[in-house]
Amino acid sequence: MAVTNDPDPKLAEYAHPERLVTTSWLADHLEDPGLVVVESDEDVLLYDTGHIPGAVKVDWHTELNDPVTRDYVDGTRFAEIMSERGIGRDTTIVVYGDRNNWWAAYALWVFSLFGHADVRLLDGGRSKWVAEGREMVTDTPTPARADYPVVERDDAGIRAFKEDVLDHLGLVSSGGGALVDVRSLPEYTGEKLHMPDYPQEGAVRGGHIPGAASVPWARAAAEDGSFKSRAELAAIYEQEQGLAPSDDVVAYCRIGERSSHTWFVLTYLLGFDRVRNYDGSWTEWGNAVRVPIAQGEERG
């Protein structure tokens, strides 16, 4: 049985309102057959301190990443992760997490690499649910095992590799494509300092990919952690930064998590046609030999 969409008027303004649910909608639909709530956090212990009733946990780092190669899990492992949580191919998944859904958006993006059809974000994430005083429980659910099929991951549509970004640079300079750097401004300019004894996360060069617009990811979030309205988002990405929905866009950050959040905003809230997340991001680009880098506040 198909799970309904949230008819909330704020969501209705977005290009793909079916990709979001509000906290009040979720509170009313927790018992819906065919719906599974997934928590995915930066903090690996946070779920265990309390979570939305019935929610299962997926850890982005220890479960969605391949333990050896720097890549995501394969179809067999993914099917196992989903099946043991009672998620089938037709299940409606609602993902939420800490830090403005930063890691939840990352999990949603990985689920999308496997072509899972109906996966939604909880607008405002964990912090909004908690702030509203909604029910939290500590007992871990024991879902009946599902039979998720082994589906090969398809990276072509929404994932960019370093070679893709190099190919993309010409399109960016000719105005037909765009790059969005979603890190903080000091990371973008390359000014972020390394203190003695305290290595940052090993990039040997600071700066950004030439042509990239600087739009820190959190600018898409409102005070309460929910997404800003469509008009506010359009004012930032389209009017201020000059991006167009028909642009071919690549977003990146440090390891690909924050840029998943921006990928979600551009794709589902503003309806951009083609947005890819470059998950190699700065930990790859800032260490790669002979790739071009720009420093300072200019796009370069």
Add this chain to the structure above:
Amino acid sequence: MSLPPALAELVDDFAALGPKDRLQLLLELSRELPELPDRYADAADSMEQVHECQSPLFLAVEVAEGGDRPVHLFFSAPPEAPTTRGFASIMHTGLDGQPADAVLAVPDDFYTDLGLAEAVSPLRLRGIAAMLARIKRQVRAATG
């Protein structure tokens, strides 16, 4: 190089468990992190921020005068950061009250023996390494 007894005991406790139970132990430790005393409670700016932790963590180190210069540690991290609180609690349980020399003698990579890399991820473990480095730096500054 040897660990102070309380820290050695914690490392043994972790090493004896499987990955899932290690997370549970870390969760228990996160609940046991002591509240800040009044003199720090409203004075976060007098504490040092550990930027390498993925959540805000503030640290204060006091080295007593006289004797073997025992070290006292104070931490502040929000409840929505249980992993960071758990790491802080390991440092507190293992090192609070230890002589300065013993704190400085803790191997910088002692945390690898906790066996948390698999359960927590190596990236998240950076926070605990940074905490120890900053504690040692402050102890060195106070005793040097």
